[in-house]
Amino acid sequence: MSKKNEDSPEVATGQHYTTGNHAAAEGSLAAGCKFFGGYPITPSSEIAEHMALRLPKINGNFVQFEDEIASIAGILGASWGGVKSMTATSGPGYSLMVENIGLGLMTETPCVIVNVQRGGPSTGLPTLIGQQDVMQARWGSHGDYETIAISPSNVQECFDLALECFNLSEQYRLPVTLLMDEVIGHMSERLVIPPKEELTIISRKKPTDPPDKHLPYKADDSLVPPMATAGEGYRVMVTGLTHDERGYPDLTPEAQDKAVRRINDKIRLNKDKIIKLEEYMLDDAKTAIVSFGTSARAAKGAVNRARKKGIKVGLLRLITLWPFPDEKIDQLADQVDRIIIPEINYGQVTREVERAAHGKTEVKGDFRLGGAIHTPQEILKEIERN
Amino acid sequence: MSEEEEFQLIESDVHPLDGYLREGRIPHIFCPACSLGSVMNIIVEAIKEAKLENKKVSVVSGIGCTGRISGYLNYDSFHTTHGRAIPFAIGLGVTDPERKVIVISGDGDLFAIGGNHFIHAARRNADITVICVNNFNYGMTGGQVGPTSYKGQYQSTAPYGAVEEPFNLPDLAASCGAVYVARWSALDVRRMKDSFTEALLKKGFTFVEVLGSCPTTFGRRNQLAEGKKILEYFHEKSEIQHGADTKTVGISKDSKIIVGKFIDIEDKPTLTDNLMAVQRMSKAKGK
Amino acid sequence: MNTSLDRRRKKPEWPAFIDLSKYKIKAHHVHIIKERCKECEWCIIYCPEEILEKSDKINVKGYHPPQLIEGKTFDDCAECHFCELICPEFAIYVEVPEEEEGSENNE
Numbered sequence: 001m002s003k004k005n006e007d008s009p010e011v012a013t014g015q016h017y018t019t020g021n022h023a024a025a026e027g028s029l030a031a032g033c034k035f036f037g038g039y040p041i042t043p044s045s046e047i048a049e050h051m052a053l054r055l056p057k058i059n060g061n062f063v064q065f066e067d068e069i070a071s072i073a074g075i076l077g078a079s080w081g082g083v084k085s086m087t088a089t090s091g092p093g094y095s096l097m098v099e100n101i102g103l104g105l106m107t108e109t110p111c112v113i114v115n116v117q118r119g120g121p122s123t124g125l126p127t128l129i130g131q132q133d134v135m136q137a138r139w140g141s142h143g144d145y146e147t148i149a150i151s152p153s154n155v156q157e158c159f160d161l162a163l164e165c166f167n168l169s170e171q172y173r174l175p176v177t178l179l180m181d182e183v184i185g186h187m188s189e190r191l192v193i194p195p196k197e198e199l200t201i202i203s204r205k206k207p208t209d210p211p212d213k214h215l216p217y218k219a220d221d222s223l224v225p226p227m228a229t230a231g232e233g234y235r236v237m238v239t240g241l242t243h244d245e246r247g248y249p250d251l252t253p254e255a256q257d258k259a260v261r262r263i264n265d266k267i268r269l270n271k272d273k274i275i276k277l278e279e280y281m282l283d284d285a286k287t288a289i290v291s292f293g294t295s296a297r298a299a300k301g302a303v304n305r306a307r308k309k310g311i312k313v314g315l316l317r318l319i320t321l322w323p324f325p326d327e328k329i330d331q332l333a334d335q336v337d338r339i340i341i342p343e344i345n346y347g348q349v350t351r352e353v354e355r356a357a358h359g360k361t362e363v364k365g366d367f368r369l370g371g372a373i374h375t376p377q378e379i380l381k382e383i384e385r386n
Numbered sequence: 387m388s389e390e391e392e393f394q395l396i397e398s399d400v401h402p403l404d405g406y407l408r409e410g411r412i413p414h415i416f417c418p419a420c421s422l423g424s425v426m427n428i429i430v431e432a433i434k435e436a437k438l439e440n441k442k443v444s445v446v447s448g449i450g451c452t453g454r455i456s457g458y459l460n461y462d463s464f465h466t467t468h469g470r471a472i473p474f475a476i477g478l479g480v481t482d483p484e485r486k487v488i489v490i491s492g493d494g495d496l497f498a499i500g501g502n503h504f505i506h507a508a509r510r511n512a513d514i515t516v517i518c519v520n521n522f523n524y525g526m527t528g529g530q531v532g533p534t535s536y537k538g539q540y541q542s543t544a545p546y547g548a549v550e551e552p553f554n555l556p557d558l559a560a561s562c563g564a565v566y567v568a569r570w571s572a573l574d575v576r577r578m579k580d581s582f583t584e585a586l587l588k589k590g591f592t593f594v595e596v597l598g599s600c601p602t603t604f605g606r607r608n609q610l611a612e613g614k615k616i617l618e619y620f621h622e623k624s625e626i627q628h629g630a631d632t633k634t635v636g637i638s639k640d641s642k643i644i645v646g647k648f649i650d651i652e653d654k655p656t657l658t659d660n661l662m663a664v665q666r667m668s669k670a671k672g673k
Numbered sequence: 674m675n676t677s678l679d680r681r682r683k684k685p686e687w688p689a690f691i692d693l694s695k696y697k698i699k700a701h702h703v704h705i706i707k708e709r710c711k712e713c714e715w716c717i718i719y720c721p722e723e724i725l726e727k728s729d730k731i732n733v734k735g736y737h738p739p740q741l742i743e744g745k746t747f748d749d750c751a752e753c754h755f756c757e758l759i760c761p762e763f764a765i766y767v768e769v770p771e772e773e774e775g776s777e778n779n780e
Contacts, residue, residue, distance in 0.1 A: 037477055056668035061480045061661050065473060066506040073470035073503075074477035077446070080464065081481025103467050230444045230462040231482055237408065239457055239465035248411065249457060249465075394740055395705040401763040412763055418711035418736070423761025431758065573719070575758040613713045 008196040010058045016191040020158040020184040021046035021088075023191050024114055025054065027162030028086050030199055033112070034060040035085040037074035039067055039093060042126045043182040044116035047088035068093035072100040075111045076175075079104075080238060082229040084166055084203075088114035090182075091133050092123065094140065102141030103240045104175035105263060108217075108225065110204055112165045114178045116185040117293075119344075119370025129182040130370035131293055131344040137177045138322045144260055146267035148274060149177040149322040151292045155189035161319070167202040168274060172266055173224050179321060181344070183294040183373060211235065217259070218245040223266035267323055275320045277328060281307060282314030287383055288336040290329070290353055292318040294373055295342045301376030306383050313383050318349070329356035340382055342366040342374045406430040411458050416451065419613020421572035421599040425519055426455050428575055429490065432582030433461075444487045446475040448495035451525040452518075452598075455490050469500030472507045475514045476657070483658045486586060487513070493520040493534040497553055501533070508562035511590045512657040517582065518555060518593070521600035529603025538639045540607040554636035559593040560649045566592035567632065567649035571620035572599050574645060581647060590656040597643065700747040701767045703756070705738055709764035712736035716756035716765050724749045725756070739765070 011030045016023075025047045028036075036051040052062045060083075065071045068089055075085035089097065094115045104111060117133045119125030137149040148168050152161045162178055169176040207214050207226040211234045219225040228234035237247035242259050244250040267274065278296075281303055282288060291299040296317040306313045316332060318325065329352075332339065339361055341350045350365030357363050366382050368374060404412070407430075416422045433443055440461060447456040449468035456463040466474045471489045479487040489496075496504050496518050507514065523541050524530040531544035534555065538547045559567045566588050568581040578596060585592035599605070599616035610616045620643065627635075628646040635644040655663075703724075710732055717725045717739050728740035750767065757766040 035477065035481065037473075053668075056661075056665040059665060062664075063476065063480065063657075063661075065476075066502055069470060070473035070476075070503050070506070073466065073473035076466075077464070077474035077477025077479075078481050079477075080462075081478045081485070083481045085477065100467055100470060103470075230478060231441055231485055233441050234462075235440075235460055236462050236464075237457060238463065240467060241465065248408070395703050395765075398704040398706050398766075399708075401706060401709075402766055402768065403763060407763070413709055413711075414762075416761065419713035419715070419761070421761060423763065424715075424759050427760065427763060428758060573759070575755065579758065614715065614718055617715065617718075 011193060011196040011199065013193050013195045016193065017188055018155065018191050019046060019186055019188050020152065020155045020180060021116065021186065022050050023155045023158035024088070024162040024178060024180065024185075025050040026191075026193060027159035028112065028166065029054055029058070030159070030193065030196070030201075031163040031166035032084045032201055032203065033086050033166065034058070034083040035075060035078035036060070036062045036087065037065050037071040037078065037085065038087045038089065039065055039071050041068075041090045041093045043118055043185050044088045044090050044093075044114060046185070047114055047116070068096040069100065072097040072104075072113070076100060076104050076107075076109045079109045079111045080230050080236070082231065084110070084170070086112040086114065086166075088116065090116050090118050090126075091120045091130070091136070094133060094136060098136070098140035101175050102143060102145070105141065105145045105147065106240050107238045108173040108227070108263065109175065110169040110173050110227075111175045112162070112169055112178060113175055114162070114180060117179065117181040125371050127182070128371040129294060129344055129373060131181055131295065132348065132370060133179065134321055134345065134348040137179055144264060146264045147174065147177065147322055148172070148267065148320070149179045150276070150319060151179045151321050152184055152319075153293055153296045153317065154184070155187065155191050157319075158184060159191055159193060163199065163201070167200065170202050170204045171224070172270065172274075173204065173227060174263075174267070179293070181293050207234065215245040216247045217243060219262060219266070223262050223269065271323045274323060275325050277319060277325055278315075278317040280315040280317065282316060282332070285312050285314030286336055287311070287313040287338045287340065288332050289313065289315045289379065289383070290318065290339055290341045290349065291315065291343065292321060292349065295344055298374040298376050299342050299379055302379035302383060305376060305380050311383060321349070324352050324356065326356040329353055330358060333357035333360040336361055338362045338364065340364050340366055340379070342379050342382070344368045344370055344373065403427065403430050406460050407458055408460050414458055415454060417602045419599060419601050420451070421596070421613070422452060422455060422519060424572060424575060425490075425517070425578075425596055425598065426458060428579045429455075429488070429517070429582060430459065431579050432586060435579065435583045436586040438486050438586060442485050444475075444478055444485060446471045446478065446487060446489050448491040448500060450492040450495045451521070452490060452492035453495055469495055469498070470503065471495065472500060472503040472512075472514065472516065476507060476512045479513050480658060480661060483513070483662070486515070488586070489514055489516045491518065492525070493518055493522070493555070494524045494532045497555065497558075498533045505558070505562045508559055508564045508591045508593070510657045510660075511563060511565065511654055513589055513591070515582075515585045515592045515594075517596065519596045519598040520555065521598040521604055523600065523604045525600050525603045529607065536638050541604070542607075552637065554632070555595045556593075556635050556648050557632035560632040563591065564593045564649060565590040565651040565654050568593075568647040569595040569597070569635065569645050571597040571617075571624050571643065571645055573617045573620045574624075584647075584650075589658075590654055699769055701750050701752045702747055702770050703741075703750055704766050704768060706764045707732050707738040708734070709762040710736050710738035711762055712738070713761060715759045715761075719755055719759060721753060721755065722749050722751045
């Protein structure tokens with residue numbers, strides 16, 4: 001699919017008609033990804049296949065590991081080797097990865113994990129859609145942490161948001177999840193890739209102090225420390241144990257408080273900068289639909305139909321799922337009489353909306369348990385129901 | 387100066403290798419008469435002997451007593467999750483073909499929870515040197531039976547003696563494709579240093595098993611409660627057989643312990659070689 | 674302490690055709706960082722010249738660091754560095770002493 005681009009072959013500038021999975025791969029390449037470690041799993045395998053084709057041409061490396069645990073460990077290693085790295089998987093693979101995602105969070109390692117969601121639990125519906133890994137993306141690994149998960153609703157966004165995931169992971173130094181779903185991954189749409197110079201690409205901040213003075217986990221006001229990587233003479237010390245500013249293990253309540261507070265706060269305090277939402281016809285709405293991913297497409301169709309009938313309804317589309325837009329939901333709860341959440345799970349985002357609405361408005365989930373998407377008519381029926 | 391003082395050792399507070407250790411991290415956490423300190427010492431000696439550029443050396447380890455070694459060494463060092471040191475090291479290694487990545491971890495980490503990664507790394511001839519300190523049990527968690535515990539060995543989760551067959555580590559490594567395989571006991575410090583040096587200078591998947599002394603959780607339960615008794619046991623039982631058929635080097639209760647360099651293969655393409663070849667092919671194909 | 678600098682090694686026996694008076698061979702010095710010692714005794718047991726023994730002094734951790742056996746000197750050290758390599762605590766090492774001003778003897 002990629003058009004020839006002699007100057008920057010990593011950016012396939014031009015117009016394409018392609019799938020969400022390929023778009024996510026191209027977005028990652030455009031962001032500067034040079035290492036992919038992965039393991040085949042439906043419905044994400046096309047991302048690995050595309051990376052296997054494209055990476056070697058741009059002096060990148062593709063390694064198909066023996067499982068998802070090795071894949072995530074491998075991309076963490078590659079990130080410390082100084083390159084942008086990623087993996088792609090689906091629910092069962094993500095389940096295997098969560099321990100090492102925790103290592104990435106604790107050691108503040110930038111990388112991107114794409115989860116093309118299918119129906120679960122367990123093997124579930126390998127070839128059919130689910131949106132059931134929302135909570136897993138937030139709480140999958142043990143311990144206290146804040147994380148970032150982003151959910152695209154169309155093929156263009158798979159490209160744009162994959163790139164955004166890399167930018168966020170590099171800026172805030174953590175593993176970021178691109179939470180796609182089977183339908184987005186496999187549907188074909190128009191994709192426009194701009195020239196490289198029009199893309200915003202962020203790379204990790206590097207230390208400026210000499211190695212003998214450098215404290216690898218000492219952060220400035222941004223709460224994100226600059227990142228020295230292997231081979232630069234900084235003799236980095238990286239451990240999943242609670243560590244002090246030198247990176248040395250420090251197994252005390254004080255060190256734990258300091259370290260864990262900071263890795264949480266660097267996201268909490270920058271929430272406003274991170275969160276992306278789409279508001280559609282919400283200004284005068286009395287009913288709000290909150291949705292994301294594939295479900296948001298049908299929700300938008302339902303809003304259009306309802307508006308034609310004169311119903312004051314709008315859509316809040318969560319592009320960023322984590323950190324959760326609590327303030328926006330709180331504000332919405334003041335404005336509307338009802339919030340409807342169509343989602344392909346048994347109430348994961350609904351639970352969050354209930355929490356953030358503080359009981360100020362009626363919150364109702366419209367659940368599909370996986371395998372099928374909502375139709376606009378079904379959501380419209382829910383809007384019209386009193 | 388009195389006559390008595392003259393015959394004393396010279397007191398010092400700095401060791402010549404202190405610069406290769408993280409400042410302020412010694413004393414380490416290892417028990418008295420645990421051989422992990424010796425292995426750490428010898429790794430540093432071997433890196434010096436191999437004349438590797440310090441900047442280009444990375445040490446990766448998993449979890450467990452041996453896993454703590456990375457954190458003491460003053461190189462780029464990575465203390466990862468249980469069992470996952472090898473895939474982490476592969477990712478780290480492929481980002482710079484000049485980088486020498488050393489994985490140092492224990493038998494439980496590398497061969498129980500991480501066994502799958504070990505065999506695949508050997509199969510793909512990843513450019514890493516894996517040093518396994520085999521102490522025959524899980525030390526840090528209190529002495530549970532492990533994948534290298536021999537039949538009849540007493541451990542906290544084998545109160546009636548271990549009943550399963552242990553792994554023969556050199557044979558496993560050799561059969562999966564490792565290009566260099568050696569085994570030494572913790573007593574064979576000089577030969578261990580030579581082996582580490584050879585392994586470090588070789589491209590591809592190189593493996594050295596070190597039989598470590600763990601007096602606290604292994605020895606205490608198996609009539610070897612002191613480090614010196616374990617070393618004495620190694621001294622008494624070990625026999626050097628370079629080039630021995632790895633099938634014959636399994637360890638059982640009271641058996642001979644065959645040590646030596648078993649495998650040293652030349653010119654086998656490594657993972658890095660293969661990835662470079664793929665890069666060349668992809669450009670030639672122009673697809 | 675400089676006394677042992679000027680002593681010739683006793684071992685190995687040198688061939689008679691070497692005029693020993695022409696050479697000064699320095700004995701290596703064995704150094705101990707006694708607070709690091711955890712009394713594994715490996716340096717004592719595996720010293721090929723058997724010049725070390727457990728001392729009756731205790732360090733801050735309560736362990737007995739090694740000392741030279743009475744009657745042994747650094748001249749007895751085989752300079753094999755085995756104690757240095759096997760010591761798990763980075764507590765013992767063998768080093769040629771640095772030359773000191775005025776300690777040179779006549780060549």
